[in-house]
Amino acid sequence: DTVADKMMELRKAGEPEKLMYMRGRYSSTATDLLYGTLPKIYGTPNYFSHSAICAEAEKMGPGYTQGFFGYRDYDLAKTKCLVIWGCDPLSSNRQVPNAIAKFSDILDRGTVIAVDPRMSASVAKANEWLPIKPGEDGALASALAHVLLTEGFWSKEFVGDFKEGKNLFKAGATVDEAAFVEKQTHGIVKYWNLEFKDRTP
Numbered sequence: 736d737t738v739a740d741k742m743m744e745l746r747k748a749g750e751p752e753k754l755m756y757m758r759g760r761y762s763s764t765a766t767d768l769l770y771g772t773l774p775k776i777y778g779t780p781n782y783f784s785h786s787a788i789c790a791e792a793e794k795m796g797p798g799y800t801q802g803f804f805g806y807r808d809y810d811l812a813k814t815k816c817l818v819i820w821g822c823d824p825l826s827s828n829r830q831v832p833n834a835i836a837k838f839s840d841i842l843d844r845g846t847v848i849a850v851d852p853r854m855s856a857s858v859a860k861a862n863e864w865l866p867i868k869p870g871e872d873g874a875l876a877s878a879l880a881h882v883l884l885t886e887g888f889w890s891k892e893f894v895g896d897f898k899e900g901k902n903l904f905k906a907g908a909t910v911d912e913a914a915f916v917e918k919q920t921h922g923i924v925k926y927w928n929l930e931f932k933d934r935t936p
Contacts, residue, residue, distance in 0.1 A: 751778035811837035815845035823855035877934035
């Protein structure tokens with residue numbers, strides 16, 4: 736009754752969108768009735784399936800960066816530096832047995848860096864742990880991008896370079912977009928001006 740009463744309270748207040756339904760893995764009840772029908776009848780657009788935070792989301796990364804919308808695994812057999820950011824491949828990815836089998840070899844030949852607010856199995860074995868505060872992933876990523884650009888550590892073969900060959904990415908300084916010739920990226924200087932120029936570590 737408590738859930739039904741709260742749902743009716745939102746409907747009567749004209750705020751059905753304040754109900755959000757999230758489901759886990761698939762079952763006929765969760766898929767057809769609760770996920771497929773209930774949100775539509777109730778009037779909320781806010782319903783998310785397991786795929787939105789797992790399978791389909793996993794496909795988005797390589798889909799938008801490499802044009803490959805499909806399941807894939809990482810080349811752990813040749814990895815020399817593994818950065819694990821907000822996940823634990825030893826206990827929760829699509830290829831847990833593969834990650835477990837290859838993890839010690841990566842530690843033998845390289846470095847494992849874990850960025851995670853919690854102590855996970857991967858963090859416990861990592862060479863470096865950056866225990867960031869929850870929600871500060873974006874700040875860290877922006878600071879890393881700022882340093883990569885100001886120090887000139889981007890791949891010039893892939894990204895491109897300044898026409899005059901001199902790095903104009905300086906902390907706090909706006910850069911003329913026409914001064915940079917991009918190759919395989921789009922809008923790096925624009926994004927620098929909008930986001931990265933002030934994001935020092």
